Amino acid sequence: MGPFIARRLDTARDGRKVIAISAVLHGVLLGAAAILLPITWPLVPAVLLCASGVCGPMLTGGISSRLPAIAGPAQRDQRRAQSWDVASYGLSGTLGPAAVAWIAAAAEPLAATLALAAAAVIGAGAVLALPRQEPRDATVEVPTPARTLRLILRSGPLRRTLGLTVTVAFSVATLPIHAVAVAPEAGGAAAAGTLVAAYGAGNLLGSAGLMLWPLRGAADRLMSALAVLVAATLTVVALAPTLETSLAAFGLAGIGNAMFFAATPAARSEYAPVESRGQVFIWVGALKIAAGSAGTAAAGTTITQAARAPLVLVSTFTVVAATASVADRSRPRRSKP
Secondary structure (H helix, E strand, O other): OHHHHOHHHHHOOOHHHHHHHHHHHHHHHHHHHHHHOOOOOOHHHHHHHHHHHHOHHHHHHHHHOOHHHHHOOOHHHHHHHHHHHHHHHHHHHHHHHHHHHHHHHHOOHHHHHHHHHHHHHHHHHHHHOOOOOOOOOOOOOOOOHHHHHHHHHHOHHHHHHHHHHHHHHHHHOHHHHHHHHHHHHHOOHHHHHHHHHHHHHHHHHHHHHHHHOOOOOOHHHHHHHHHHHHHHHHHHHHHOOOHHHHHHHHHHHHHHHHHHHHHHHHHHHHHOOHHHHHHHHHHHHHHHHHHHHHHHHHHHHHOOOOOOHHHHHHHHHHHHHHHHHHHHHHOOOOOOO
């Protein structure tokens, strides 16, 4: 549902308020669902959680779409800011679950959930502290969500951005499943958590490197090349024979993923029309999340006796997608009548 409410972000005079309201709603609905779960029918908190999830894409893609206003017009500055953006996802994905586990162990699960809800509400204030964007040109029409999706599919760079983002998200989502599958032969259940932590550390290391040395060149071409890099690191993970080599391989996969996903906000910023930039970010972000969930489910159903089979398959799939993007970019453009 996120993309269908994203138009409000592009039409608002101050997009910060739209994101802040979404953050407050997300936190309030999440907290209400946690409080009501023990005392009411399960359907009630389920509905509240679904409504809370609707706000999610606004808090990810919506905030990322604000980067040009924060970093300024220079490409190097924007790409350094996008590297910080990738690092923030890595930190939240690593520290968030750790904080929830610690609070739940020290107090109770309800306290951990309410802490998350409070963090979202507090974050609304931080959003309002961001620089305000220049007001949009009132004479330019903001397209509907359906028209924005058609724009993405008709624009070569945006179409390739969407395709590769979804493909890589689907592929790297197999890594946690692979970690669990190889944990018994790598030393036990604790090995799975260690491998995933190595991936997170690699992601942060890659983001830190990009802050110092931002990506250069056309984002469209960078995405194709970096998708192949991600596929190569997944193949290395699949072939790693020991826990030590697996730890190194997971770290390399994290670095490759950080580099690839630093290129995706660059592509969205540079190729999306200003009047629909927020919607483009949220469309791609929402489909990326869906692809990640699908990748996890697919890995879980195909892993069976061959623990490395899903990684080999998604690596091949990613290389095919990258090759298709290169071929699509090389096609001669049709001349307009």
